[in-house]
Amino acid sequence: MKKLLFAFLFLSLSAYSFTLNNGAGAAFKKDVIKVNVAAHTCTNIGVTNSELLSIAEEAVNLFWNRVATSKLEMIGGSIVTVASDFQTGQVCTGSTSNCSPTPALVVSSDILISCNTNAANYSGSNEVLGVTVPNNISGAEIKGALVLVNDQAGNSFENKPHAAKVSIIAHEIGHALGLGHSPFREALMYAQFVEGRDRLARDDMNGITWLYPEEEPDLGICGSVDLDGHGQGSPLSMLSGLLIGFVLIVYGRKLLPRF
Amino acid sequence: MNARLFCTVIGLFFCTSLHAFVQGWSDFVMGAGNLTHQAGKYASDVGSVSYFEFRPLFTASYRYEYSPEFSFIPEVGITLPETSDDETSSTLYSFLNAPIAYHYGDWTFRFGPGFFFTRISGNGGTLRLQNGNTTDEFPVPNGSATTRNLTWNLGAQTNFDKDWSARFDVSILKLFDSEKRAMNHVLTLNYHFGSIL
Structure with missing residues (x-):
């Protein structure tokens, strides 16, 4: 019995380890995050703006808006006119692991997707489908993020089927939201493209939940049970709610008729 | 309305326990079983989903008998913490339910609201993973985040005898959101201590 119990406990627990793309654990603080597309023409990716x-x-509807434990809400934005630097510029100076965002490419708010032909952004390879940098971060808040889609001639994105393009863009949006790569092949945030992805994996869901935790219901008048300082409200208002509940139970029993 | 409902659920749970201590309860129950979180919602492999997960769960509840047919059965449940293989993060689930129960012979049918909590914790540090044509150190979360979901729960319990029962419950998260709607299910074996006062 002891061995069985030990085995029962030992077998249960293999959870997932997601990563972030910045050391501050930064995330958007807005209620709704828009995804906009730059207006300049994309020449080599096989789709219009x-x-x-x-x-x-x-x-966003197939992947990121489907996590029950996350408050994240995303919508499609609009096609926006931006500077030509977004089409030809280099997103970072320095290495990918030590990126200093180029000031001309900083996104003021939400997420911007732009076609881009600068080979330096893709390590000189057409196999790199895109690069994403939350290049407007203030403390723990992402204010804006840039997704660059490889628009060089001969890129790998152009001939991918529609479903593949959706999952590739969803992956880059995951980076824009603050996620890093996942070590798990079934995860959308896995570093390599894998055909057939149509939903998030547990690792992706845990990551987006950690960055954008759901807190139902709104506890403006009742306080929070959050233990980590993420929530709002005061313990005192929760205790007053408990006291009200106790009074209802004690005296409500006397007032309500029996079935 | 949701804030008041939350106050009422939490208040009912803790305050009925205090009331029980004063008045005496008909049945204190402890259970062990399994929780599947968001069944069929996420990819267990590329192109496939999972409807069952092995995740030990422990529950405790007490039956506040309002009449022979109806009871109020506040309940708490908690899983064992799950640690990632590389020990960089862990996840813990818990819930607090407040169902009304209808008793019919050896069967009990339960329905009511509750709250489901997900606590995800990271130990910090980095993981070296592929990034384009090279590898990079990706930060692992440092600290915890706890989510809270309002749930609607429906279940059935069958009594084997006066001491043992089994039950199956379904919890719906985000009931009115067609994209985010998800379902947990719970299967437990329970021992009934009866009145503890």
């Missing part, structure tokens, strides 16, 4: 915006909307 409008189609790219539709792909982004499909990506």
